[in-house]
Amino acid sequence: MRSFLLSAVIVVLGAIGLWQTTDGLRALTAESARRLEVATGKPALPALSLEDMAGRSLTLGRPGDKLTLAEFIYTSCPTICRAAGESMAMLRDRLAADGIGDRVRLLSVSFDPLQDDLEALADYGEWHGAAGEIWTVARPSLTDLDVMLASFGVQVIPDGFGGFEHNAALHMIDRDGHLIGIFDIDDIDGAVRAIEAKL
């Protein structure tokens, strides 16, 4: 009987513990935890200075900005960034077709600013069809790189073949400079719905 009671206590405490650590069974991985945290907490981003492929400087996370969708890339990426680039192109076309292209900014941001000079960014933009109007390619200043990755919760690890693996996702930043949503790279419908709700 006592052993049954202790078992029941352990089951209840264990279930509560697992429920708490998984945010109510909603986040089993660090990536889903990051998305949940962003969707509920909507953290303010620090002001991050970037340089786009045309050499113009722009600031991310500044209040009074355009609604922005950012993805993180490195230009020599052979795999997932390519799919991500196609998604960004489709998203750009959707926004243009809906007539809201001028109110949204799409950004592909390199996390490898040492390798990715302006020429590499421009080549990447040309390759994927990012003309710079709605969608542009940019890189952070070296001093802002770590702050940028940390504030977005993006983890970049070398893959041992000169490339990187990283969380590929679309990050939505509202006009007050808050990170308000993270979408799968191919969840274009979800991203468009979220954009239209925010405009």
Next chain:
Amino acid sequence: MSALQPSAALAIIATCWIFRDLLERDPVTHVLIQLPLLALAGAALASAVVPHHRQPASGWNAGGVPMLLLAIFTIAFWMLPRMIDAALIDDWVEFGKFITVPGLIGMPLVLGWRQAHPLLRGFLKAQAISMLGVMAFLYTHAPLRICNAYLVADQERLGLGFLAAAIALAIIWTVAVFTGQGQGSAIQNMQPTRP
């Protein structure tokens, strides 16, 4: 012999701690070497904390169920990919891993197993094999990165590692059934629980 066990356990834990960067660089050594070694250390400590002949057959741990449940919930906790990621980023989580895997998995597993009914043991063995099989499938087939700290290729190797572990356990436990090994102790352990 019994005096050796605690020091061996502490030596294992210390070794896992000293070489943690090396072991945790690869998810296969992290999950399939470091974590089992820590649990093994806890199991070795169990005999020092509660000697086999001193463990009461009735009371709070009758049938071994509470201790086994404690171990199972702690295993479930450390099976969460986000906990593995967190252990790599957060020093407190890492420290907690070195306490909870020996103390709340290895040790209670031994304390519970001693008193568990042979039926329950068989059930848990079957569960362990099938769970490793599910993990093997998940880690080799997941279309996304399960841990942010590890590469997809490493994740697939870990899946194959789970498969190897499942096959190894299946063989070991099947051989034990045919040779009758381990049966004697199970029957011996049953006797004190008889009313």
